[in-house]
Amino acid sequence: MSATIIDGKAVAASLRAEVAQGAAELARRMGRRPGLAVVLVGSDPASQVYVASKVKMTREAGMESFEHRLPEETSEQDLLALIARLNADPLVDGILVQLPLPKHVNPGRVIEAIAPGKDVDGLHPENAGRLANGLPGLAPCTPMGCMMLIRSVVPDLRGLNALVVGRSVLVGKPAAQMLLNADATIIVTHLDTVGLPALCRQADIVVVAAGCPGLVRGDWIKPGAVVIDVGINRLPPEPGAPKGRIVGDVAFDEVSEVAGHITPVPGGVGPMTIACLLKNTLTAAERRFAEASQARAA
Ligand SMILES: Nc1nc(=O)c2c([nH]1)NC[C@@H]1CN(c3ccc(C(=O)N[C@@H](CCC(=O)O)C(=O)O)cc3)C=[N+]21
Numbered sequence: 001m002s003a004t005i006i007d008g009k010a011v012a013a014s015l016r017a018e019v020a021q022g023a024a025e026l027a028r029r030m031g032r033r034p035g036l037a038v039v040l041v042g043s044d045p046a047s048q049v050y051v052a053s054k055v056k057m058t059r060e061a062g063m064e065s066f067e068h069r070l071p072e073e074t075s076e077q078d079l080l081a082l083i084a085r086l087n088a089d090p091l092v093d094g095i096l097v098q099l100p101l102p103k104h105v106n107p108g109r110v111i112e113a114i115a116p117g118k119d120v121d122g123l124h125p126e127n128a129g130r131l132a133n134g135l136p137g138l139a140p141c142t143p144m145g146c147m148m149l150i151r152s153v154v155p156d157l158r159g160l161n162a163l164v165v166g167r168s169v170l171v172g173k174p175a176a177q178m179l180l181n182a183d184a185t186i187i188v189t190h191l192d193t194v195g196l197p198a199l200c201r202q203a204d205i206v207v208v209a210a211g212c213p214g215l216v217r218g219d220w221i222k223p224g225a226v227v228i229d230v231g232i233n234r235l236p237p238e239p240g241a242p243k244g245r246i247v248g249d250v251a252f253d254e255v256s257e258v259a260g261h262i263t264p265v266p267g268g269v270g271p272m273t274i275a276c277l278l279k280n281t282l283t284a285a286e287r288r289f290a291e292a293s294q295a296r297a298a
Pocket residue numbers: 050096097098099100121141142232246265266267268269270271272273274
């Protein structure tokens with residue numbers, strides 16, 4: 001074991017403390033707490049756990065949490081009507097619609113209905129375009145958390161080779177944009193990429209978001225590289241156990257023999273995702289308040 005473990009829990013706790021301070025300050029000026037609305041459709045057990053954890057941490061950061069739990073059979077029309085109400089609600093600064101949605105609902109249509117200034121998931125095409133063009137906006141929480149973990153060990157990415165496995169709208173694509181914006185050279189790969197191990201061996205920074213347990217092996221890694229594991233995969237339970245272990249997309253034991261720094265699963269990127277959601281909610285609230293103040297002054 002040679003790699004240093006990047007403690008996502010600790011970095012996330014210090015980001016949440018910073019957000020709590022900013023939220024308290026903003027609340028004094030606004031006369032109300034920043035507010036985050038979380039919408040959960042259906043009863044996917046994993047989603048229930050994430051949402052409960054988001055609600056708890058939102059409150060701990062001194063922000064208001066508005067929960068909307070809708071039955072699985074909710075129509076797209078009813079969901080769009082709820083989003084229109086949240087867009088218009090002055091107490092709501094951020095809106096997060098937990099994914100995945102039930103099959104009869106078109107997720108693109110739902111995400112595009114969220115007001116871009118309240119889109120704390122950073123998934124609206126306007127925010128994706130802003131990220132691509134290097135403009136201020138709201139950026140997706142998971143890749144934002146990855147960047148903070150990378151910068152905690154490598155502050156300057158200029159001239160480094162970064163490789164991303166995965167091209168999802170939620171993680172892979174925005175992670176590549178952020179690495180490029182930080183002056184790294186990027187290679188974006190996915191499960192159809194030919195010669196992935198050889199490409200990976202050129203990378204100083206590896207971000208893996210493929211949803212494929214143990215995909216990245218020890219002999220894919222350049223000695224000393226920074227490895228960020230975004231995967232959260234629940235293995236089938238051992239005989240007699242109630243539920244299976246959670247593992248990432250990186251073969252941790254092998255890779256930690258070669259890498260310089262590595263994130264664990266759990267305790268790596270996951271806690272950062274929630275901390276960045278709170279950070280985005282504070283950013284959205286600050287911008288909304290600044291705009292409202294300007295409008296009053298005019
Ligand atoms: N609109 C939307 N935005 C999301 O950001 C979003 C989503 N939908 N749907 C589901 C995924 C998943 N996700 C996680 C967040 C935190 C942890 C997390 O904190 N994990 C801990 C605990 C893991 C465990 O033991 O269960 C850890 O990795 O240490 C995991 C997963 C956000 N997602």
